Amino acid sequence: xxxxxxxxxxxxxxxxxxxxxxxxxxxxxxxxxxxxxxxxxxxxxxxxxxxxxxxxxxxxxxxxxxxxxxxxxxxxxxxxxxxxxxxxxxxxxxxxxxxxxxxxxxxxxxxxxxxxxxxxxxxxxxxxxxxxxxxxxxxxxxxxxxxxxxxxxxxxxxxxxxxxxxxxxxxxxxxxxxxxxxxxxxxxxxxxxxxxxxxxxxxxxxxxxxxxxxxxxxxxxxxxxxxxxxxxxxxxxxxxxxxxxxxxxxxxxxxxxxxxxxxxxxxxxxxxxxxxxxxxxxxxxxxxxxxxxxxxxxxxxxxxxxxxxxxxxxxxxxxxxxxxxxxxxxxxxxxxxxxxxxxxxxxxxxxxxxxxxxxxxxxxxxxxxxxxxxxxxxxxxxxxxxxxxxxxxxxxxxxxxxxxxxxxxxxxxxxxxxxxxxxxxxxxxxxxxxxxxx
Amino acid sequence: xxxxxxxxxxxxxxxxxxxxxxxxxxxxxxxxxxxxxxxxxxxxxxxxxxxxxxxxxxxxxxxxxxxxxxxxxxxxxxxxxxxxxxxxxxxxxxxxxxxxxxxxxxxxxxxxxxxxxxxxxxxxxxxxxxxxxxxxxxxxxxxxxxxxxxxxxxxxxxxxxxxxxxxxxxxxxxxxxxxxxxxxxxxxxxxxxxxxxxxxxxxxxxxxxxxxxxxxxxxxxxxxxxxxxxxxxxxxxxxxxxxx
Numbered sequence: 189x190x191x192x193x194x195x196x197x198x199x200x201x202x203x204x205x206x207x208x209x210x211x212x213x214x215x216x217x218x219x220x221x222x223x224x225x226x227x228x229x230x231x232x233x234x235x236x237x238x239x240x241x242x243x244x245x246x247x248x249x250x251x252x253x254x255x256x257x258x259x260x261x262x263x264x265x266x267x268x269x270x271x272x273x274x275x276x277x278x279x280x281x282x283x284x285x286x287x288x289x290x291x292x293x294x295x296x297x298x299x300x301x302x303x304x305x306x307x308x309x310x311x312x313x314x315x316x317x318x319x320x321x322x323x324x325x326x327x328x329x330x331x332x333x334x335x336x337x338x339x340x341x342x343x344x345x346x347x348x349x350x351x352x353x354x355x356x357x358x359x360x361x362x363x364x365x366x367x368x369x370x371x372x373x374x375x376x377x378x379x380x381x382x383x384x385x386x387x388x389x390x391x392x393x394x395x396x397x398x399x400x401x402x403x404x405x406x407x408x409x410x411x412x413x414x415x416x417x418x419x420x421x422x423x424x425x426x427x428x429x430x431x432x433x434x435x436x437x438x439x440x441x442x443x444x445x446x447x448x449x450x451x452x453x454x455x456x457x458x459x460x461x462x463x464x465x466x467x468x469x470x471x472x473x474x475x476x477x478x479x480x481x482x483x484x485x486x487x488x489x490x491x492x493x494x495x496x497x498x499x500x501x502x503x504x505x506x507x508x509x510x511x512x513x514x515x516x517x518x519x520x521x522x523x524x525x526x527x528x529x530x531x532x533x534x535x536x537x538x539x540x541x542x543x544x545x546x547x548x549x550x551x552x553x554x555x556x557x558x559x560x561x562x563x564x565x566x567x568x569x570x571x572x573x574x575x576x577x578x579x580x581x582x583x584x585x586x587x588x589x590x591x592x593x594x595x596x597x598x599x600x601x602x603x604x605x606x607x608x609x610x611x612x613x614x615x616x617x618x619x620x621x622x623x624x625x626x
Numbered sequence: 627x628x629x630x631x632x633x634x635x636x637x638x639x640x641x642x643x644x645x646x647x648x649x650x651x652x653x654x655x656x657x658x659x660x661x662x663x664x665x666x667x668x669x670x671x672x673x674x675x676x677x678x679x680x681x682x683x684x685x686x687x688x689x690x691x692x693x694x695x696x697x698x699x700x701x702x703x704x705x706x707x708x709x710x711x712x713x714x715x716x717x718x719x720x721x722x723x724x725x726x727x728x729x730x731x732x733x734x735x736x737x738x739x740x741x742x743x744x745x746x747x748x749x750x751x752x753x754x755x756x757x758x759x760x761x762x763x764x765x766x767x768x769x770x771x772x773x774x775x776x777x778x779x780x781x782x783x784x785x786x787x788x789x790x791x792x793x794x795x796x797x798x799x800x801x802x803x804x805x806x807x808x809x810x811x812x813x814x815x816x817x818x819x820x821x822x823x824x825x826x827x828x829x830x831x832x833x834x835x836x837x838x839x840x841x842x843x844x845x846x847x848x849x850x851x852x853x854x855x856x857x858x859x860x861x862x863x864x865x866x867x868x869x870x
Contacts, residue, residue: 202772219806
């Protein structure tokens with residue numbers, strides 16, 4: 189009887205186990221092989237905030253004066269005087285360099301003497317002409333009365349024509365000599381090189397006794413000096429071709445001097461070159477002029493460094509601005525490969541937003557980076573893909589992917605670098621507390 | 627008290643041995659047959675191969691950013707090379723340790739009851755205790771048979787079939803130690819230990835409370851040992867096979 193009951197009981201037990209196992213989902217109970225839990229990582233968390241985000245484009249450049257003149261000689265000659273030193277202020281019209289005027293003066297004197305001689309010759313030719321005219325008139329009357337031969341009459345008219353020609357020739361020579369005198373005067377004037385503008389002498393390349401040559405634009409070494417107007421300065425920057433479509437005339441810029449990177453100078457885009465130039469490594473840049481709005485120095489220490497042509501600067505052009513943008517600190521946005529993120533429907537949807545490129549394999553798609561932030565979810569950090577908008581050095585605009593009341597992990601940096609979806613975290617309120625907690 | 631001095635109290639006759647050993651041999655044979663069936667049908671190798679291929683998949687996926695395909699290929703080869711090792715470990719478990727566990731369990735229970743009887747001044751016969759304990763190992767064999775029968779009937783892996791209190795665990799993830807311990811509290815094992823305790827009381831070697839306490843202690847020792855070994859081997863396997 190006991191055996192029968194036992195057998196019956198075993199059968200019932202086996203049937204019950206079979207029924208319960210059949211009703212149970214396979215894999216419903218999983219074993220977590222994490223034998224020792226990793227202690228929660230202390231992280232700094234912040235809620236999303238609304239802020240003004242300004243996107244900037246950065247370019248390197250140099251300071252130059254708006255008005256500057258390259259001084260060169262128009263004649264060949266020996267320098268007899270250099271009236272200014274480098275850095276000296278000059279006024280428009282001041283004599284900068286004097287070239288030996290001996291040759292020019294001699295040419296001018298020669299021209300003057302020739303003119304005097306020709307004026308005398310004209311007087312003589314004029315008298316000759318008058319006499320020939322009288323002789324011709326007399327010969328005509330005599331020929332009418334039959335007292336002179338036709339040959340005598342013709343000779344008198346020939347003399348008249350010669351006298352007229354001699355007078356015209358003298359007058360033309362006088363005109364030519366007067367022109368030579370003007371040229372001589374100009375050459376003499378060119379022996380004195382004057383400043384065309386107010387400014388400061390720079391790049392002084394000439395000294396007394398040297399022979400200067402006539403300068404042209406493309407002839408290096410012919411420039412004797414530069415005169416720059418330091419009151420009006422600008423920046424000649426080189427904007428990369430990837431950024432240049434965003435740069436427009438009139439955009440606000442901030443200019444950071446190498447000499448003083450803490451106090452940017454205000455500026456505004458004046459012109460963007462329509463033609464790019466190939467720089468090193470086949471990089472194309474577009475020359476961009478930035479007008480500086482710098483007040484005249486007052487002489488106090490608060491003026492900052494004096495602007496000098498040739499100074500290296502970094503220009504930040506404000507190309508776009510978003511007011512009241514929902515944003516997170518820039519360091520909170522990190523990049524993770526698709527395969528490093530959990531295979532959840534949200535992540536799948538997000539990663540499929542970007543169409544696979546032609547020829548891209550599924551395996552390569554797993555290598556794609558997604559922009560994510562880590563959102564606090566209870567005691568763990570969850571990787572949340574986001575769509576970003578404008579960004580600046582401090583904040584990144586979040587266009588989609590986050591609720592406004594979410595709290596995101598913003599530090600420390602090594603934690604953000606290593607954080608994975610599902611990691612246990614312990615948020616703290618301030619960096620000081622983070623450091624104190626160790 | 628000199629236990630060996632009295633042939634009446636020790637009762638270590640060849641006839642007693644003859645009664646326990648054949649039945650234990652039968653159970654061991656059945657256990658070997660059941661495990662052999664599992665190996666022959668591919669149930670065991672499939673589980674191991676799945677674990678290894680899981681590791682391979684993980685390496686291929688994570689290794690896409692490796693410096694070269696050669697590195698990934700070598701890692702995959704290492705994963706697959708681990709399969710024979712873990713198969714041998716499992717073979718040893720199925721064909722050596724599990725059959726041995728039957729004998730050890732029966733011997734431990736028999737010795738335990740005799741020791742309790744001796745300590746309490748009761749009459750004891752080791753051959754009877756040994757024969758009873760050996761006979762009652764059938765509960766464990768029955769449990770194994772039912773489990774493997776469910777595996778075959780439900781067409782599931784052995785990990786997805788439960789004949790223990792783990793059946794009552796709600797769906798979710800549990801620490802490995804708890805999960806393994808729950809799986810070791812098998813209904814047929816409980817019945818086996820209960821039957822062993824009742825048999826000990828029936829033989830007069832201990833009262834019910836002492837018998838239950840002894841069997842409970844032995845069961846706890848067995849569960850602890852199995853959980854410890856399971857944790858060690860499971861962790862080592864996951865470490866070697868890049869398993870989650």
